[in-house]
Amino acid sequence: MFTSLFSGDTTINFISVALILIVIVSAIQGIIRGASGSAKHLLHMVFGILITIVAIYLAWQTATLVSAPVRNWLSSLAIQIPAQEMPVWKQTYYTAVTAIRDFELFRFGVLFLLAYLIIRQALYWFVDPVLLRWAQSRWDREASPSVISAATGGLIGSVTGVWRALLVVAVLFVFVTLFPQAKPAGYIQASSLYQKGAQEVIQPFTGDFLQKQVPVFTRAVEQEFSQILQRKYEVLDANIPNNISAAAQEVTKAGKTDEEKAELLYKWVGSRVEYDWNKVELYEQQRIWKEQTPEDTFATRKGVCIDYSRLYAVMARSVGLDVKVVTGLGYDGRGGYGPHAWNEVYLADSKQWIPLDSTWFSSGGNWFNPSNFNQTHIREA
Structure with missing residues (x-):
């Protein structure tokens, strides 16, 4: 594995270094925690990921459901930008409110973010105490992990580290997909560990969705952002x-x-x-x-x-x-x-x-x- 640190014969690829360090540090943490502590931590991380996925899905559905009513409600207010000098906070208010009213992607994004934060926090309030009681009933706290417990904890920690490394690879994969011509993209792709994770795990999971859909979505976001900047000038120059x-x-x-x-x-x-x-x-x-x-x-x-x-x-x-x-x-x-x-x-x-x-x-x-x-x-x- 450590030969993957090198791109060519002598150049260290720090993307590979970072991915390996994530696994090593997680394994060390697992050894320190012991078997029960590592199992609790892994369980909590898995449930955290599941909560995030559920929160994203529910927030998406919520934003889709309320986007049109919010637009209609804001339109009914007949908000007019005052033709007078305004302080910065007022300029920001009119820019934001009219942008939410008039620009669909921006409105959806704001509603999605608000719904996600509320739903995710609500799920944590409910799940965390239940999960904690369940975990404590099965794994007692170890004052000083034994050799076998430490070794088991290290193994569990390594699994946690691999999962964390794959999350980093996923983020890098999205970046490379969005900005293939950027200088960092070439350096990222030169990492053999990144290539292994991207090609063998991320790519089969996402298929060609990211390559086809994300750039289209990104262009739409850029276009709408440009319109919001124009709206800012309308607000600034209303007077x-x-x-x-x-x-x-x-x-x-x-x-x-x-x-x-x-x-x-x-x-x-x-x-x-x-x-x-x-x-x-x-x-x-x-x-x-x-x-x-x-x-x-x-x-x-x-x-x-x-x-x-x-x-x-x-x-x-x-x-x-x-x-x-x-x-x-x-x-x-x-x-x-x-x-x-x-x-x-x-x-x-x-x-x-x-x-x-x-x-x-x-x-x-x-x-x-x-x-x-x-x-x-x-x-x-």
């Missing part, structure tokens, strides 16, 4: 300063339709705001992100794509347009894509959402609902 509102009214006074107003604002934001390369450099070189509000962007006339988009959204809302801040990837002109933000605005006359990118206005070309917009912009949600 429209008077000077920005007045500017938007002035800019759009010649516009007769929603499309004309939206395009006038697109040209104004795109031509008045200068791209802040210093902000980009600060983040890329020092990982310092300078957060700014639409009012900051309006005052300084500087910002990056998210700042252009948030300012546009605030100005558009102030003249009655329905608008979104969209995040995703934008073409970098060198054959690749990078993080980017832009807007979508709803045209009531034609009953459609159209995209626009005020950040790219100064780069040339028309980025107000062009036919090739989706060729250069990939939205996350």
Whole structure:
């Protein structure tokens, strides 16, 4: 077994080291506890796993059952984000409540977590005393384990250690499945002990479910998380300063339709705001992100794509347009894509959402609902 510690001839694989140490430490604990103590511990661990499985199943059913009623109840409250400055706790409240109301996966996740914590604790309150009395009636406490008892305890502890190691392998297997291109994934897969546990135990148990379903679920979660981030901006920017509102009214006074107003604002934001390369450099070189509000962007006339988009959204809302801040990837002109933000605005006359990118206005070309917009912009949600 110890030859599995090595990847090649000389390199120690610490995943294998960790798995072996888990078994060794568990065996030592078993020797110290003795046969009865190890048996009690193993029994408690097995029942803990069973309780977790039951709690997960019941929480899943509970969340499925109450998700729709909770959505309907929150919708009936007609929660409106106040158009005023709010403290952080209030911003968090409106973001969370409206996200639970509007985003199905997020709502299910919150309900599942709450149900799981309550059900699991309730099961422990009921099972623990019963299990403890049952175990004590069968195994007396040993003041000093005999040699045979210690050896038996060590054997039981080794079984416990193998089970713990398999749980670690299962967690690593999920990580490798979700992030196969990540650097740690290659190192994990280089462990022969991991490969043995994954291929001979985890893989046959899960089949191809994780490979097929988990990545799909993960993408759906990422998309919904992106929408929740957009909701955060809606909450943060619900308050429209008077000077920005007045500017938007002035800019759009010649516009007769929603499309004309939206395009006038697109040209104004795109031509008045200068791209802040210093902000980009600060983040890329020092990982310092300078957060700014639409009012900051309006005052300084500087910002990056998210700042252009948030300012546009605030100005558009102030003249009655329905608008979104969209995040995703934008073409970098060198054959690749990078993080980017832009807007979508709803045209009531034609009953459609159209995209626009005020950040790219100064780069040339028309980025107000062009036919090739989706060729250069990939939205996350």
